[in-house]
């Protein structure tokens with residue numbers, strides 16, 4: 001029996017990881033801020049799949065939240081075999097629309113928490129000579145797309161660099177770069193999604209299946225859908241300025257409440 005720790009497990013992509021890993025028989029450590037929701041999820045996964053699911057309430061935008069999760073990852077008596085750094089969010093608005101406190105919070109959750117949790121997990125994994133880390137980035141990592149894209153570019157660079165450094169240790173690291181997935185993400189950020197074409201939406205369960213296959217194949221970067229593989233290949237041919245125009249519009253249309261504020 002192995003154990004996986006998933007941050008942001010209660011919704012969207014994290015919940016899809018939890019469903020799939022529980023169905024595969026892994027025990028889970030579920031991390032998010034909403035304790036009630038975490039407990040309901042743990043009970044449901046335990047009842048359905050017979051696995052043990054621990055609840056760890058933590059806000060990864062806070063030092064004590066990061067430290068609590070890092071301590072769980074460092075617990076040598078209850079080892080974690082797979083870490084999925086998935087918790088994340090979008091800020092509504094473009095550069096200068098977003099308050100600095102929200103920008104810094106994004107860097108804390110997307111970069112600092114990912115750095116510190118990966119460090120805690122891989123130290124323990126290297127001692128055992130096995131383990132895996134999936135850091136959820138985004139295809140936005142490859143596009144000029146505000147602080148969100150910049151933070152996800154950091155996730156990709158960091159993960160691939162660490163994967164290279166740990167090659168031969170038995171520990172695998174992989175950056176996962178999804179395209180648009182229907183989750184709570186856009187609604188939470190107050191982003192309108194009507195300008196995103198239907199073909200661009202990915203299914204969270206298929207995304208997770210593809211990510212786990214890529215990890216088992218030892219990939220350090222996973223772009224889990226042929227549509228996005230082609231699209232990301234094509235971006236290399238499009239001038240950077242034009243790319244910036246297209247990418248900053250897609251999925252960043254403001255919700256009605258935000259339009260009213262502007």
Ligand SMILES: NC(=O)c1ccc[n+]([C@@H]2O[C@H](COP(=O)([O-])OP(=O)(O)OC[C@H]3O[C@@H](n4cnc5c(N)ncnc54)[C@H](OP(=O)(O)O)[C@@H]3O)[C@@H](O)[C@H]2O)c1
Pocket residue numbers: 007008009010011012013014031032033034037058059060061086087088089109136137138139177178179180181182183184185186188
């Ligand atoms: N959806 C997309 O189109 C898309 C595309 C590419 C990449 N991604 C990336 O995929 C990841 C998951 O996104 P999603 O679409 O599944 O989002 P989601 O449906 O909004 O779920 C976000 C999860 O993260 C948790 N979370 C948010 N802030 C947190 C914090 N400060 N501390 C701890 N947990 C926190 C939430 O639970 P609580 O609120 O209870 O904490 C929730 O479980 C993110 O990193 C996102 O950037 C998403």
